[in-house]
Amino acid sequence: MTLQQVKDELLHYDGKPVKIMEVCGTHTASIFKNGIRSLLSPKIQLISGPGCPVCVTAPAYIDRLVEFALQEKCCVLTFGDMMKVKGNRMSLTEAKAVGGKVRILYSPLAALQIATEDRDTQYVFAAVGFETTTPIYALMLEEILKNNIQNLKLMTSIKTIIPALSYICENEKEIDAFLCPGHVSVITGSAVYEELAKKFQKPFVVSGFEGEHILAAVYEIIKQISNHRPGVKNMYASAVTEEGNQKAVALIQKYFEEADDYWRGIGKIEDSAMKLKTEYRKYDLGSSFEEVEEHLPKGCRCTDVILGRINPVECPLFQKVCSPFNAVGPCMVSTEGACGIWYKNCG
Amino acid sequence: MKIDMSYGSGGKQTSHLINEVFLKHFNNRILSRMEDSAVLNVSGKIAYTTDSFVVTPMFFPGGNIGKLAVFGTVNDLSMMGAIPKYLTAGFIIEEGAELETIEKIAESMALAAKEANVKIVAGDTKVIEGNGGVYINTSGIGEVIKSGVSISNCRVGDVIILSGYLGEHHAAIMSKRMEIENNIVSDCAPLTSIVKKLIAEDINIHCMRDVTRGGLATVLNEVAANSQCKVEITEQALPISNEVRGFCDILGLDPLYMANEGKMIAVVPQSQADRALKAVRSSKYGKNAAIIGTIKEGSGVMMTTALKGSRRIDVLYGEGLPRIC
Numbered sequence: 178m179t180l181q182q183v184k185d186e187l188l189h190y191d192g193k194p195v196k197i198m199e200v201c202g203t204h205t206a207s208i209f210k211n212g213i214r215s216l217l218s219p220k221i222q223l224i225s226g227p228g229c230p231v232c233v234t235a236p237a238y239i240d241r242l243v244e245f246a247l248q249e250k251c252c253v254l255t256f257g258d259m260m261k262v263k264g265n266r267m268s269l270t271e272a273k274a275v276g277g278k279v280r281i282l283y284s285p286l287a288a289l290q291i292a293t294e295d296r297d298t299q300y301v302f303a304a305v306g307f308e309t310t311t312p313i314y315a316l317m318l319e320e321i322l323k324n325n326i327q328n329l330k331l332m333t334s335i336k337t338i339i340p341a342l343s344y345i346c347e348n349e350k351e352i353d354a355f356l357c358p359g360h361v362s363v364i365t366g367s368a369v370y371e372e373l374a375k376k377f378q379k380p381f382v383v384s385g386f387e388g389e390h391i392l393a394a395v396y397e398i399i400k401q402i403s404n405h406r407p408g409v410k411n412m413y414a415s416a417v418t419e420e421g422n423q424k425a426v427a428l429i430q431k432y433f434e435e436a437d438d439y440w441r442g443i444g445k446i447e448d449s450a451m452k453l454k455t456e457y458r459k460y461d462l463g464s465s466f467e468e469v470e471e472h473l474p475k476g477c478r479c480t481d482v483i484l485g486r487i488n489p490v491e492c493p494l495f496q497k498v499c500s501p502f503n504a505v506g507p508c509m510v511s512t513e514g515a516c517g518i519w520y521k522n523c524g
Numbered sequence: 525m526k527i528d529m530s531y532g533s534g535g536k537q538t539s540h541l542i543n544e545v546f547l548k549h550f551n552n553r554i555l556s557r558m559e560d561s562a563v564l565n566v567s568g569k570i571a572y573t574t575d576s577f578v579v580t581p582m583f584f585p586g587g588n589i590g591k592l593a594v595f596g597t598v599n600d601l602s603m604m605g606a607i608p609k610y611l612t613a614g615f616i617i618e619e620g621a622e623l624e625t626i627e628k629i630a631e632s633m634a635l636a637a638k639e640a641n642v643k644i645v646a647g648d649t650k651v652i653e654g655n656g657g658v659y660i661n662t663s664g665i666g667e668v669i670k671s672g673v674s675i676s677n678c679r680v681g682d683v684i685i686l687s688g689y690l691g692e693h694h695a696a697i698m699s700k701r702m703e704i705e706n707n708i709v710s711d712c713a714p715l716t717s718i719v720k721k722l723i724a725e726d727i728n729i730h731c732m733r734d735v736t737r738g739g740l741a742t743v744l745n746e747v748a749a750n751s752q753c754k755v756e757i758t759e760q761a762l763p764i765s766n767e768v769r770g771f772c773d774i775l776g777l778d779p780l781y782m783a784n785e786g787k788m789i790a791v792v793p794q795s796q797a798d799r800a801l802k803a804v805r806s807s808k809y810g811k812n813a814a815i816i817g818t819i820k821e822g823s824g825v826m827m828t829t830a831l832k833g834s835r836r837i838d839v840l841y842g843e844g845l846p847r848i849c
Contacts, residue, residue, distance in 0.1 A: 184831075203776070210778070212833020283702045388831045521838050 180389060183396045190218035192403055196351055197221065197395060198485045200338060201228035201358035202513030203386055209522040211388030213395075221395065224485040225515035227341050228358055230306045231258045232507040232514040233440040233483070234334045239264030241463045242303055242332060246277035253279045254288045255303040261501075262510045285310075285317045292329035301462045304333040309360045311335050311451055312425035315432045318453075318460055330462035333452060336438060339369055340449035346377040349484050354380040354398040356391070359413050364429075366421025367411040374409045385413040432457055436466045441507045442479040479506035482515050489519040496520065525623040532617070532651025541649060545627050549634040550613070550644040562645035564610055566667060571606035573597060574663035582625070582658055584700045586692075586710030589660055590629035592785060594636035594644075595714050597664040599734040602719045603788065605673040606666030611637065612646040614661040618654025629658060640714040670723050677730045678751035682819040683797040685790045687718055687804055688812040690740060691768045694782035699771070708767050713786030713809040721803040721810075722790060729800075731791040738840045739781040743789060744817075744825045745839045754822030757837070759829045761816045780827075781840045791819065 199205055205225045208214065214223060227233055239262055246253040246269065253269060260270045260281065273279045278298075282288060285302055292300045304314045314331060321329055338361050345352065357370055362383045370381035380401040384394035394412045401407050411417050429451065438450030453461045473479055477499070478492040489495050489508065499505035501517055508516035531537040547556060554562045577593040594611065601608040613633065617626065637644055642664065692711040699706055715734060722729055731751070733743045740762075744755045764779050772779055786809055792800045797815060804810035825837040 206776075209835060210829070211831050212827075212829040212835040213831075215833045215835075216831060388829065388833070392831070522836055 180392070183392055184216055187217050187221065187392065187396055187399065190220055190399060192220065194220045195222065195353045195399060195402055196224055197354045197356055197398055198224045198226045198345070198352045199356040200226040200342065201360065202515070202518065203360065204228070204356055204358065204384065204391065205515055205518045206513070207386045207388065207391060209518060211391070213388060213391055216392065217395065221399065224352065224488065225482065225518070226345070226485055227440065227443065227483045228338070229511050229513040229515070230336055231262055231511035233336060233442060234262065234305055235439050235441050236264045237465065238334045239268065240266055242269060243267055243272045243277065245301055245463065246272045246279050250297060251278065251299045253303060254282050254291065254300055255279065256305070257281045258511050258513065259303050259305060263504065285313050286320070288317065288329055289320050289324070289326065292326050293324070296328055298328060300329045301332050302329065304331045304335060306335055307338050307361050308364045311429050311433065312364065315428040318432050318457065321460060330460050331453065332462050333464040335433070335451040336440065337449055337451060339365065340446050341440065342373060344443070344446050345484060346373055346379070349486065352485050353402060354382070354407070356394055356398070357381050357383040359383060359385050359416065362413065362417040362421070364422050364425050366419050367409055367417055368419045370409045374407060378407050380407040381409045383411045383413045383417050385416065438466055442473065442483045474505050477506040479508045479516070482508050489516040490523060492516070527617055527621045527623060527626065527651060528619050529651055532649065538649065541626070545623070545630050546647055549630040550637070550647070552643045552645065554643060554645040562610065564645065564665070566609065566665065569668040569671065571601045571604040571666045571668050573600040574661065575600060576659065576661040578659050579697065581700050582629070584710055585696045585708065587712035588629060588632055589658060590633035591636045591712055593660040593662045594633050594640060594642070595712055595785065597662040598640040598642060599715045599788070601664050601666035602715045603732040603734050604668060605670030605719070605723070605729065605732070606668045608640060608642045608664055608666040608716060610645045611642050611662050611664045613644050614648040616650050616652060616659040618652055618657040620654065620656035621658055622656070626658065640716055670729060673729050673732055675731055675733060675746055675750040678747055678753055678791045678819045679730060680753060680819055680821050681794050682730055682791045683794055683815050684755065684757065684817045684819070685792065685801055685804055685813055686740065686763060686816045687715070687788045687810045689763050689765045689768065690784060690787065691764065691772065691779040691782035693785040695768045695771045706767060706771065708771060711784055711786040715786065715788050715809065718788065718804050718807040718810045721807050722800060725799055725803040727792050727796050727800045727803065729790055729792055733789050735784045735787040735789060737783045739783060741780040741825065741837045742839045744837065747791065748823060748825050751819070752823070754820040755817060755825040756820050757817030757825070757827045759827055761814055763812045763814045780837060
């Protein structure tokens with residue numbers, strides 16, 4: 178089948194309305210970048226999911242980073258995305274402006290060199306992410322151990338996407354199918370979706386990030402729904418295998434174990450976090466898995482956005498009160514958050 | 525030798541810095557008089573602008589902060605249909621900076637001024653506490669030889685010419701910061717020759733804008749807002765080198781939002797589009813120019829994607845940082 182034929186089919190689809198959740202923020206960004214919505218029939222609706230680790234991180238986690246950054250001879254190392262996220266008190270950007278020490282890194286491994294070169298400062302790496310980034314944190318810890326680096330620790334807020342998907346399947350019956358995250362699937366493999374597909378009888382299609390990949394995945398979903406044969410299909414075979422990256426998984430399992438965790442905007446999801454195992458806990462600085470549930474600001478519908486009940490434009494605060502310059506809810510704080518991406522592209 | 529606070533005292537070390545570094549390289553009859561201000565002969569309408577430069581790292585593939593400080597101001601003048609004539613240069617130097625570094629910067633400013641045919645006629649130096657950083661402000665005057673060029677002057681039916689590859693400066697700076705090895709070089713360059721060619725061809729230029737911070741997306745939004753029109757561009761027409769494209773793919777960056785230091789758009793009437801494109805392409809820094817879009821009735825910026833979908837292009841907000849997932 179040619180690309181043009183796929184495009185024709187999707188544009189003129191006239192079957193039953195289909196709601197597809199794209200789980201990953203990078204997919205959301207690519208959907209806008211390629212103008213995918215304008216290529217689909219109005220009967221095919223793409224809904225953004227919880228696929229931004231920064232957005233679902235609890236404000237109390239930011240508070241602990243801020244507190245650390247403001248201490249003498251302490252420095253927070255972080256990815257750029259985390260800088261603007263507000264805690265209850267302030268963001269890391271604001272902490273830096275009042276004298277806190279915060280450095281943006283592009284790779285966690287650069288932290289090793291920084292800590293080695295400046296032994297007098299205690300560094301903490303803001304280890305935020307999904308399955309994708311966890312192996313790098315494991316690798317970082319391995320190097321810390323190997324080189325006996327005493328002044329570098331992790332403060333983790335690592336989430337796992339499969340329990341979140343399971344939660345959405347249980348609670349949000351209106352989602353008809355899932356566009357599964359490409360990067361996460363590289364690590365987990367496509368087989369992890371089998372149980373969910375079987376239990377909930379919905380398509381779980383793994384997609385790459387190019388526009389063509391996404392169109393092909395959406396077409397596969399429509400085909401599965403039309404033929405009443407939902408299941409798992411790996412459409413990103415160049416990077417994703419059925420069993421995943423076993424080496425990376427082994428590395429994660431060596432240092433991390435599952436824990437219940439709080440998702441900002443959703444609440445507690447069982448076994449949805451990775452925390453350092455007891456024997457490595459001394460390399461953990463201030464991670465907490467017992468965050469108190471926060472109440473989102475009045476009018477904020479981030480919970481509905483994360484769970485795919487509405488698109489960001491349907492939130493009454495969107496663009497009016499809530500913008501990247503004044504993020505009210507968690508989905509607006511990161512460039513990968515659904516509201517942030519929608520704002521940029523629909524503003 | 526390192527710069528210390530005494531270099532900013534106005535005494536002997538200051539004169540050493542001025543005479544042995546700045547005067548040596550910027551030498552011209554106006555500056556060497558060492559008066560309190562430069563007295564200039566200018567005729568007709570003048571364009572007048574200023575810009576400050578704080579880039580880190582100071583040295584990067586394809587240029588340095590000095591070259592940037594000269595071409596940045598030269599380009600701002602050129603975009604108003606002016607021929608840049610005179611610049612001033614103010615240096616704020618943090619103690620700890622190497623004298624040799626300052627000299628290298630001054631040397632490349634002199635070379636850049638020579639290429640752009642401008643004279644640096646006044647200057648100032650201050651030394652502050654710090655850690656070896658150097659910041660430069662330049663201001664400049666140019667003689668307007670083509671009037672009516674304005675961000676508010678685009679008309680329905682006009683075409684938009686982009687003078688070359690997008691994102692090279694941004695990618696070069698990020699590569700250096702992230703210690704990524706590649707062949708990407710900053711596009712830092714003067715746009716005067718392109719402007720002169722367009723004027724020599726008697727093109728009725730409606731608008732020119734250099735594409736710097738905020739990238740093409742931001743500039744096109746400024747066009748749409750100020751000229752009260754809609755800008756339509758085609759993704760496949762955008763000139764982007766394979767290396768920058770690969771760099772962006774890996775880091776999740778969008779070339780539309782990346783900074784450039786030697787690129788411009790020219791908005792010209794449809795009837796003169798081919799001639800204007802030819803003129804830009806015949807210039808030293810315009811070889812990869814392309815027609816990227818048109819001005820329509822309406823508002824905002826829309827792009828037809830490679831898949832023929834349509835995408836709204838907004839201004840850059842926040843920083844263009846690599847994604848974490």
